[in-house]
Amino acid sequence: MKGALEKKKIKTIKVNLDKCIGCRACEIACSAFHANPKYSSVNPARSRIRMVIDLLNDEYVPIRAADYTKAECDGRHVYTINEKEYSECSFCGSVCPARDLFKEPDSGLPLKCDMCEDDPPQKEPLCVQVCRVDALTYEEKEEEVEEEVKLGQMEIGLESLVGKYGLQKIVDTVARMSNK
Amino acid sequence: MRYAETGYNLEIDLSRGNIERVETDPRLTELHLGGQGTAAKILWDRVPPEVEPFSPDNLLIFSSALLHATPVPGANRSVVNTINPQTNLYSHSIFGGFFGPELKHAGYDKIIFRGKSPNLVYLWINNDKVELRDASHLQGKGALETAALLQEELKDPKAQVAAIGLAGENRVYMASIEHANSSASRGVGSVMGDKKLKAIVVRGTKDINVARPAELWEICNRQYKEIYDNPYCGDVFLREDDDSWHVNNFAWGNARVRNKNYWTKEVEEQWKEITERVRVRWTACYNCPKDCHQAIAFPGRPKYFQKCYSKLTYAMAAFEGLKFNYDILGVTQEYGLDGFSTPQVLAFAVELYEAGILTDNDLPGFPSDGAGRFFYLVEKIVRREGVGDALANGVYWAARQIGKGAEAFDHNTTKKFEQVPLKLGKVNHPYFIMYATGEKMAITQIEGSYPQTPEPDIEERKRLVEGWVAAPERFKKWFLEWEPRQDPPVEASVNIADWNEIMHYVDDAVGTCAFLSSFRGQFGCRPPYHIYNLPNFISLATGMDLDADGLWEIASRNRNLIRAINIRRGLKRIDEKPPDDHWKIREPEMEQKLLDAYYEFKGWTNDGIPTKDTLDKLGLDYVSEDFVQRGILTGNEGTPSKETSAGKDE
Ligand code: SF4
Ligand code: SF4
Ligand code: SF4
Numbered sequence: 001m002k003g004a005l006e007k008k009k010i011k012t013i014k015v016n017l018d019k020c021i022g023c024r025a026c027e028i029a030c031s032a033f034h035a036n037p038k039y040s041s042v043n044p045a046r047s048r049i050r051m052v053i054d055l056l057n058d059e060y061v062p063i064r065a066a067d068y069t070k071a072e073c074d075g076r077h078v079y080t081i082n083e084k085e086y087s088e089c090s091f092c093g094s095v096c097p098a099r100d101l102f103k104e105p106d107s108g109l110p111l112k113c114d115m116c117e118d119d120p121p122q123k124e125p126l127c128v129q130v131c132r133v134d135a136l137t138y139e140e141k142e143e144e145v146e147e148e149v150k151l152g153q154m155e156i157g158l159e160s161l162v163g164k165y166g167l168q169k170i171v172d173t174v175a176r177m178s179n180k
Numbered sequence: 181m182r183y184a185e186t187g188y189n190l191e192i193d194l195s196r197g198n199i200e201r202v203e204t205d206p207r208l209t210e211l212h213l214g215g216q217g218t219a220a221k222i223l224w225d226r227v228p229p230e231v232e233p234f235s236p237d238n239l240l241i242f243s244s245a246l247l248h249a250t251p252v253p254g255a256n257r258s259v260v261n262t263i264n265p266q267t268n269l270y271s272h273s274i275f276g277g278f279f280g281p282e283l284k285h286a287g288y289d290k291i292i293f294r295g296k297s298p299n300l301v302y303l304w305i306n307n308d309k310v311e312l313r314d315a316s317h318l319q320g321k322g323a324l325e326t327a328a329l330l331q332e333e334l335k336d337p338k339a340q341v342a343a344i345g346l347a348g349e350n351r352v353y354m355a356s357i358e359h360a361n362s363s364a365s366r367g368v369g370s371v372m373g374d375k376k377l378k379a380i381v382v383r384g385t386k387d388i389n390v391a392r393p394a395e396l397w398e399i400c401n402r403q404y405k406e407i408y409d410n411p412y413c414g415d416v417f418l419r420e421d422d423d424s425w426h427v428n429n430f431a432w433g434n435a436r437v438r439n440k441n442y443w444t445k446e447v448e449e450q451w452k453e454i455t456e457r458v459r460v461r462w463t464a465c466y467n468c469p470k471d472c473h474q475a476i477a478f479p480g481r482p483k484y485f486q487k488c489y490s491k492l493t494y495a496m497a498a499f500e501g502l503k504f505n506y507d508i509l510g511v512t513q514e515y516g517l518d519g520f521s522t523p524q525v526l527a528f529a530v531e532l533y534e535a536g537i538l539t540d541n542d543l544p545g546f547p548s549d550g551a552g553r554f555f556y557l558v559e560k561i562v563r564r565e566g567v568g569d570a571l572a573n574g575v576y577w578a579a580r581q582i583g584k585g586a587e588a589f590d591h592n593t594t595k596k597f598e599q600v601p602l603k604l605g606k607v608n609h610p611y612f613i614m615y616a617t618g619e620k621m622a623i624t625q626i627e628g629s630y631p632q633t634p635e636p637d638i639e640e641r642k643r644l645v646e647g648w649v650a651a652p653e654r655f656k657k658w659f660l661e662w663e664p665r666q667d668p669p670v671e672a673s674v675n676i677a678d679w680n681e682i683m684h685y686v687d688d689a690v691g692t693c694a695f696l697s698s699f700r701g702q703f704g705c706r707p708p709y710h711i712y713n714l715p716n717f718i719s720l721a722t723g724m725d726l727d728a729d730g731l732w733e734i735a736s737r738n739r740n741l742i743r744a745i746n747i748r749r750g751l752k753r754i755d756e757k758p759p760d761d762h763w764k765i766r767e768p769e770m771e772q773k774l775l776d777a778y779y780e781f782k783g784w785t786n787d788g789i790p791t792k793d794t795l796d797k798l799g800l801d802y803v804s805e806d807f808v809q810r811g812i813l814t815g816n817e818g819t820p821s822k823e824t825s826a827g828k829d830e
Binding site (some may be wrong): 021022023024025028029032035038039041042044045046052053054055056058059060082105124129132134137177 | 250253279324393404405407462465468469471642
């Protein structure tokens, strides 16, 4: 899904691991913002940012949910930090079949960071707003990029369902449901 | 729908291995909020005074608090309540970190343990799946080590663990329960060990709903900033390199001597250098922008977390330096020993040895240096080996078990519990009341809203009072009139003690950290949470209709209920006194007058028992009935409390 070149605002969140104090406010704010109705519930398990914490190995890594992938990658690289071995998956944001990270606890549907798109727009993404110690900071840049066809929430969800059950089964189910 | 709370408790019968999920009564939330408030109600209802602390009928209650798992920043204090074997009274213990919120996400407000397991077990709560599992492989393992092993065993690094170490397993009275960067002290570790419960592991992924989402979020989002920017909250002292306040003001050894010349620029430089070398990171508790905990890597020791004034408690008790303190914490944190009471027990033992009461027969091969002695004694105590068996029962009981005049060295306990090592000049009136009458055994859990000392500069005094939104009006007047070296009027002393403790009763029910609230008004008068803004947070989260007076009344109800638990267990006016040696100059007559005034103000009898009127007015009729039945009250005594409230000033 690639398109032509265009000028685009690139929004990024920079992460400074040295500044993180492990408070998990980012998880709380993200889950509150995406609750329905908005802010009606907190549940870090639904957050699109997740703290990977190992207290005793001084590991405090916020990871944001990236794209959904159908297949597991080979993930064979091993990293050693402070004498502890980490697999390549440890700090990966992809939503993949190999693990439960970034999947809705009840439906199993993938979660993706949407930079808190809102109407009217938030001044900063919510996780950045509550990260007072500036482990997370927000940046906007103008850049020339290839136009990307953006998937909406529903499409991402559907894609993952298609990945899991196959297109035909989804079509059949939708047809059956709409006949009810 | 229940807002802010789950509406369910877990009931675990350790003797039978039975587990039940029980719906709670929403009316109890309105009466007691949650946390310690609702736990006290359960202890009153289900643990009659005949029940011994180590009886299977004693309960061990882990409570989340009302605002846990809502967006309210810094609401993360979990509470553990039981009957304390050291005091035979109500045990109040709180800990920070991440436990309570996780428990709520698993679907429970509390875990209530009864009975005793035949073998060492741990409890694994994974949402709806709750099971007791064998913990024999964890026997003798360190508290934080146990947490790491369980996360690995259960393949869930996000699970939150509360565990005891060897001290708890051996029912050492100073045993703590360790969780992440926090510890629960004051007797609860020994009861957990007695119940043969090594650890609780919780993982939860359910929603917690709030009543008025958008409004609540708005004030919470502002509160993150307010807390972060506020220099008067969090662990202000620990974040500074200047430790002179503790070093100069607290007593060294067995709460014996002050050493006002110890602190110099060189010491500060040296200590700073050590701390920066061993500190890996500053860390926070759940949903709080402050960072009051140091992760410490001391060479040759397992990593651990240091918090609060435990940075110096061992060093000062042993007459040693900071490096020794970081070293020994690496040992005691894993054993699960409380960093406040343990050093005092150790210093007490050293004094007994120096006085010839304990000899080389009791302590074979006892080292000659302070550090060596402390390490030696810790090993004896956590294993209850030799004289360590008596010392493991804390200063009060050890003194009586050892005898030979050891009792005279027990000079820093109140109600059989070790107090912070202070040796001060003249009796301080509000502090006299707080030490004497507090149910929580630690002054840090009672003091904190009203400044400890008067402000000499009148302009500064006015400035403090001007922005003092946390204080009911009457306190502003008293503070403005308070000159150095003066005692506040009796009426003020009584009110100060009352306000201070009430704020803790609020925090302990809703879960807000005392460093952001009840403990943090006393320096700088600007706590982020106070009696006037907390009702809004609580109302928006729970849907309850609550104002400052209403909140004060609930806190007062909880305070009286906990008082009642202790009265029923035999607490008497004669027990209500500060440590013998706390103040050099005492005012016996004035002290009794203060006690009279406080009791009267509280609506208690002259023996410190809440009267029928006081109890009934607070909706504690069932307590007054019980008291009359037991002959504790006749039912005809006294008038109800004069206790004022947040808004009303007399
Ligand atoms: S809010 Fe910031 S400091 Fe807190 S856990 Fe997230 S990234 Fe770390
Ligand atoms: S930017 Fe928004 S959606 Fe993305 S992780 Fe942060 S809070 Fe969540
Ligand atoms: S103020 Fe400090 S101790 Fe309190 S919750 Fe925040 S980080 Fe924890």
